Amino acid sequence: MGTEVRKGMTMEDATLEAMLADWRSMLETSLQEHLASPEPILDPYMGMMHYHMGWVDREFRPMARSVGKRSRPLLLLLACRTLGLDAEKALPAAVSVELLHAYSLLHDDIEDGDEYRRHSPTVWKIWGIPQAINVGDGLFGCTFRAMAGLHGTGFGSDTVAVAMSMLIDTSIALTEGQFLDIDFEQRSRLSLDDYTRMVQGKTAALFGTCLACGAHLSTNDGPMRERFRRLGEQTGIAYQMLDDINGIWADADDTGKAPHQDIRRRKKSFPIALAFADRDIGERMLALYSRDMKPENVEATLALLAAADIKERCLHLYSRQQDAIRRTQEEIDHALHLEGRSVDLLGEFIGRLLSVPDLR
Numbered sequence: 334m335g336t337e338v339r340k341g342m343t344m345e346d347a348t349l350e351a352m353l354a355d356w357r358s359m360l361e362t363s364l365q366e367h368l369a370s371p372e373p374i375l376d377p378y379m380g381m382m383h384y385h386m387g388w389v390d391r392e393f394r395p396m397a398r399s400v401g402k403r404s405r406p407l408l409l410l411l412a413c414r415t416l417g418l419d420a421e422k423a424l425p426a427a428v429s430v431e432l433l434h435a436y437s438l439l440h441d442d443i444e445d446g447d448e449y450r451r452h453s454p455t456v457w458k459i460w461g462i463p464q465a466i467n468v469g470d471g472l473f474g475c476t477f478r479a480m481a482g483l484h485g486t487g488f489g490s491d492t493v494a495v496a497m498s499m500l501i502d503t504s505i506a507l508t509e510g511q512f513l514d515i516d517f518e519q520r521s522r523l524s525l526d527d528y529t530r531m532v533q534g535k536t537a538a539l540f541g542t543c544l545a546c547g548a549h550l551s552t553n554d555g556p557m558r559e560r561f562r563r564l565g566e567q568t569g570i571a572y573q574m575l576d577d578i579n580g581i582w583a584d585a586d587d588t589g590k591a592p593h594q595d596i597r598r599r600k601k602s603f604p605i606a607l608a609f610a611d612r613d614i615g616e617r618m619l620a621l622y623s624r625d626m627k628p629e630n631v632e633a634t635l636a637l638l639a640a641a642d643i644k645e646r647c648l649h650l651y652s653r654q655q656d657a658i659r660r661t662q663e664e665i666d667h668a669l670h671l672e673g674r675s676v677d678l679l680g681e682f683i684g685r686l687l688s689v690p691d692l693r
Contacts, residue, residue: 381468399451405543406431411679412547425482436472503542510534517601528606532573540569564661571654577603582692597626614641
């Protein structure tokens with residue numbers, strides 16, 4: 334069934350929506366196949382994975398919970414389509430990066446002490462930390478098994494080995510970024526450069542790998558692959574900047590987090606790093622962040638951020654990051670034009686991913 338072209342929707346929008354709907358369906362089916370229980374005694378173990386993926390409730394009964402946007406595997410598949418590869422051939426790689434992302438979120442929930450994700454209790458909150466760690470480790474192992482599935486869709490051993498190497502490097506980068514994120518919570522201050530280095534590991538590395546891996550599977554053009562990697566990394570940095578902005582000023586219904594959760598945990602997010610560097614409020618911010626975040630201290634923090642126009646300054650820097658993304662898209666588009674191809678649909682998807690919601 335085709336996608337209806339609604340009022341205000343361009344044909345390009347309709348084409349992208351139809352394609353994403355097909356790919357999401359294909360992804361969910363393949364993810365569930367990869368995480369099928371091998372024997373009844375392991376049903377509860379796999380059930381915890383299924384719960385984390387958003388397919389079942391805590392009693393392991395199928396239900397429609399939030400499964401997330403699946404943005405990372407969709408980026409990989411869009412890179413393939415942009416470069417002329419049948420996206421279905423790259424499905425094992427798309428499944429792999431989504432499983433890697435799922436594993437990282439599960440361990441993040443434990444390390445950060447988050448009790449809810451997407452409005453539902455986290456795995457560790459229901460089944461305890463030991464089981465949650467083990468389930469995360471299982472998801473991590475499944476990422477490599479999924480990537481090895483490229484052998485079955487027509488790719489040679491050398492191509493699969495490079496894709497696997499990308500996955501390994503990204504796994505290490507994720508832990509480096511998470512180390513810095515945890516470490517920053519114990520520091521009294523950090524710079525924007527420190528923040529950017531953390532985001533390069535925690536978020537940008539996986540975004541970069543999604544586009545680079547899609548390009549790797551689609552072309553032997555090394556410079557093109559690196560352009561796609563750069564676009565992914567730039568997108569990942571912008572994505573984290575926006576997530577941090579939303580974590581303070583967006584509605585809790587949009588974020589799935591408790592209101593002002595990042596401030597209550599004294600998280601050194603993008604707006605806070607900018608505030609620390611401010612000559613007028615920096616010292617007062619440091620003093621507030623050295624205390625327990627009682628409700629009155631949360632309100633005082635929000636007032637300081639407002640006094641220094643931190644939200645507006647964050648949005649300005651975020652806009653500059655979007656400009657860098659557009660320049661890279663134009664560079665890719667110029668190279669693709671010689672082959673009669675376009676980056677338009679990939680660019681449209683990135684634009685949707687980075688759209689700014691209404692902020693308080």
